[in-house]
Amino acid sequence: MPLLALLAFPACAVKAHATTHGKQRLSILATGAIGDGKAINTRAIQHAIDQCASEGGGTVVVPAGRFLTGALFLKPGVDLSLERRAILLGSTNITDYPSMPTRIEGHTQIWRPALLNASGCNGLQITGEGVIQGGGKPFWKAFWTRYGADNKTTNLDVERPRNLFIADSRDVLIRGISLRGSGFWNIHLYRCQNATIENVDIRTPPKSPSTDGIDVDSCQDVTIRGCHISVDDDNIALKGSKGPNAGRDTGSPPVEHIRISNCTFGLGHGVLTLGSEACNVHDVVMENCKVEGWMKANHTILLRLKLRQDTPQRYEDIHVRDITLNARGQLISIEPWNQYFDLKGQAAPRQRVNNITLSNVSGATSQFGRIAGPPKSSLSNIAFDDIGLKLGDPKVMIQKVKNLVLKNVTINGTRMDVPSLAGQGTR
DSSP, X not given: OOXXXXXXXXXXXXOOOOOOSOSEEEEGGGGTOOOEEXXXXXXXXXXXXXXXXXXXXXXXXXXXXXXXXXXEEOOTTEEEEEOTTEEEEEOSOGGGSOOEEEEETTEEEEEOOOXXXXXXXXXXXXXXXXXXXXXXXXXXHHHHHHHHHOTTXXXXXXXXXXXXXXXXXXXXXXXXXXXXXXXXXXXXXXXOEEEEEESOEEEOOTTOTTOOSEEEEXXXXXXXXXXXXXXXXXXXXXXXXXXXXXXXXXXXXXXXXXXXXXXXXXXXXXEEEEOSSXXXXXXXXXXXXXXXXXXXXXXXXXXXXXXXXXXXXXXXXXXXEEEEEEESEEEEEEEEOOTTOOOTTSOOOOXXXXXXXXXXXXXXXXXXXXXXXXXXXXXXXXXXXXXXXXXXXXXXXXXXXXXXXXXXXXXXXXXXXXXXXXXXXOO
C-alpha cells in the first residue's frame, strides 16, 4: 500500500455527549458530607448518589473542600460534578475499599475497587474543575516494601485502589477534572463504547508503581484529547486479555477506533502502549501531541507494542503522527514481553503486527529503539515518514520486518534508508 494511502484515515464517529439525565443538582453537603479532609464521608456521598438515582437522576455536586472517602459507586442516571477547589480525597485505609469482583489485568477477580466506580452507566458525565486525589503514598510504599523483600512480587500481590473505574457504559464523558495520587491505575475503562476523555490532567510522581494514566480495556470508539498525563507507568495503555486462550475470551472484545490528539505527556514508561495484556487492537491514531521529560527518572517510549509469547495477538492499523518528542527514552519498541509468562501447557501462539506508521516526528530522545518480534511473530508494513531526531545513541535496530518503508528519515543529521540499515546488519 502506498505510504500516502496509509496516512489518510477518517476520524472515528463520536456521538454528542448531551446528558439525558435529570436536571436535579444535589450537593453532597445536603447529605451530611464534611469537607475538612478528616471526616470519612463514604456513607454521606454514597447516600447523595443513591438519593439522586432514586429521584430520577441528575448531578451530584462536590463543592469546594477536601472530602475524605472510601470506594464510591455511581448509579445509572447520575452524573458527578467536581467544582473548583473540590477534592475527592481517597482514604489511605485499604479496608475502605471492600474486596469484590472487579476487572483487573485482563481478567475478573476478587480485588479492591477504585475510589470512584461506575458500571452500566450509559450517558455518564464526570466533569468540573476539581480533583480526584487518591491515597497513593502508603499503597506505593507497601508495594515497594514487599518487592524489596521478594523481587517476584507481582502487581496484584499488593492490593491498591485505582482512582476511576468505568465498565460496560456507553456515551461516557470525562472532562476538565484532575487526577492525582492514584494507588494503582488512574482511569480504567472496560468494555465501554463512545467514551471521551477531554482536558483531563493526570499526574503521579516517580516511584509510584503501576500508576498508568488511562487504560482503555476492551473498548471501542474512544477519544482522548487535550489531556496532560505524567505518571510512573504507561501514559495511555490499550488492553484486553492475555494467555493462550485470550482469543476465545468473549469478555474481552477488540480495542478499536481509538483517537488521541492534542495531548502533552511527561513522565511515563510508554506514551502509547499496546499491552501488557492485549489480544486484538485495531485502528488507532495518535496525533498533534507533545512528549516532554528529560528528568533522570524518565525513560519513555513514544510507541510501545508488547508482544506476549503466551498470547495470540493482532495489532493492526496503528498510526502516530505530528509529534514533538523531547524526552529521555526511545522512539519505538516492538519486542517480546514476557512478564508473568504462562503458556498453561499449550503451544506458543502467534503474534501479528501490520500497518504501523510513524510520521512527522521531530525533536530529541535517547535512542531509536528496537523492532524485533519473538520467533512466532510476523511484522509487516511498518513505515517511518518525515522523522527528524537527535539521538544520544544513533544506532537503529530493526529486524524481521516485511515491507519496511523509510522516507525522509534523518538521525543526527544523517539520512537513513532501508539499504543503509541492511548495511548495519540490523535488518
